Amino acid sequence: MKVDGAELNLKEIWNEIVEDLSNNLLRTCKFDESKVENLHKPTEMELENATMWLQLPNEIWRHILVRVSTIDKLRSAKKVCTLWRRLLKEPFSWRVIDLRDSKCIPLKIMKTFFHVAVDRSRGECTEFSYAFCGSNDLAYLVERCKGLKRLWLRGWAGGWGIPIYSCLIKVAPRLYHLEELILQDCFTTPACIEALGVHCPRLTSFSLSHFDVMEFETEEEKNEDALPSAAHLPLLCRFQLIVNSLTVWGLEAVLVGCPNLKSLNLRRCLGLDLSGPIGDRCRRMADFRHSFDSMSDFMFLV
Known part of the structure; x- marks a missing residue:
């Protein structure tokens, strides 16, 4: 797949995103409102990575979401x-x-x-x-x-x-x-x-x-x-x-x-x-x- 003329390896992108978002999901599932002060504060690098993923075109996100089970x-x-x-x-x-x-x-x-x-x-x-x-x-x-x-x-x-x-x-x-x-x-x-x-x-x-x-x-x-x-x-x-x-x-x-x-x-x-x-x-x-x-x-x- 090409985006803005560049060749993208969807498999590599998928593996990186799954690892990143799985960690995000794990933190979300363990969220405890009574311990807000102890929540993990994202580092500058983590914030930069999150911004990078959000900049991906919707077409790539569609390829990712079809691999997630319905349940x-x-x-x-x-x-x-x-x-x-x-x-x-x-x-x-x-x-x-x-x-x-x-x-x-x-x-x-x-x-x-x-x-x-x-x-x-x-x-x-x-x-x-x-x-x-x-x-x-x-x-x-x-x-x-x-x-x-x-x-x-x-x-x-x-x-x-x-x-x-x-x-x-x-x-x-x-x-x-x-x-x-x-x-x-x-x-x-x-x-x-x-x-x-x-x-x-x-x-x-x-x-x-x-x-x-x-x-x-x-x-x-x-x-x-x-x-x-x-x-x-x-x-x-x-x-x-x-x-x-x-x-x-x-x-x-x-x-x-x-x-x-x-x-x-x-x-x-x-x-x-x-x-x-x-x-x-x-x-x-x-x-x-x-x-x-x-x-x-x-x-x-x-």
Whole structure:
């Protein structure tokens, strides 16, 4: 990147700023109003450094802020300095919202974070991830962010996300730009997948995973995710069915109905027999994960 004709190394600038501002944030977090007289008084060199950082163009600060996690933006980033507090009120800071919690934040606080982040995006959010999603949350999000391209959802109430699939059917017409959909512990229905196929013509990546073991009696029930996907999502390039009951019949339908598949993940789909020609077809893909492949790299956040 060039600013005023000079070449800037963003990585070096980022490392220096993080070290400087982390120290600033640490002092802010330890602030005790009852001990004002003992506060650290900045040296002349520290004041000069702070002035130098504040003179950086906003474009560089934007590159920095996109590297700060959503949780940190909501909890503490505004304490760094007045400039950060101002920039965090602008929509560009919220184009990517990731509320997958690995810190056991109480649900009530996460719900507050959800509304604050979505409102601050002012409709510019394109990538959204949320680990406590209910039907009302999904409707609120899609109503305000009509340009969503990537959506990661995990259900939380009513039997691991049962309300979500009915809401997905209703909001599908507003997800025209959606390219990737990841549903974790959110059960779907054939009608839901059909709605996605009708209203989301750009959807090329689809992932379904849940860890609640279910028993099905008929072949149709076992393939109730695979068969509708094969019939209504022909443009899929990447497809994941984690811990799914599909059989060879459903897999054959997917391979025929989705000819553009380059990535197929079937981990923990224990009802599949991939010893024949269909297994060879799968293994010829650029990226194929077998039923018994390790789950160690699978992202599962609460």
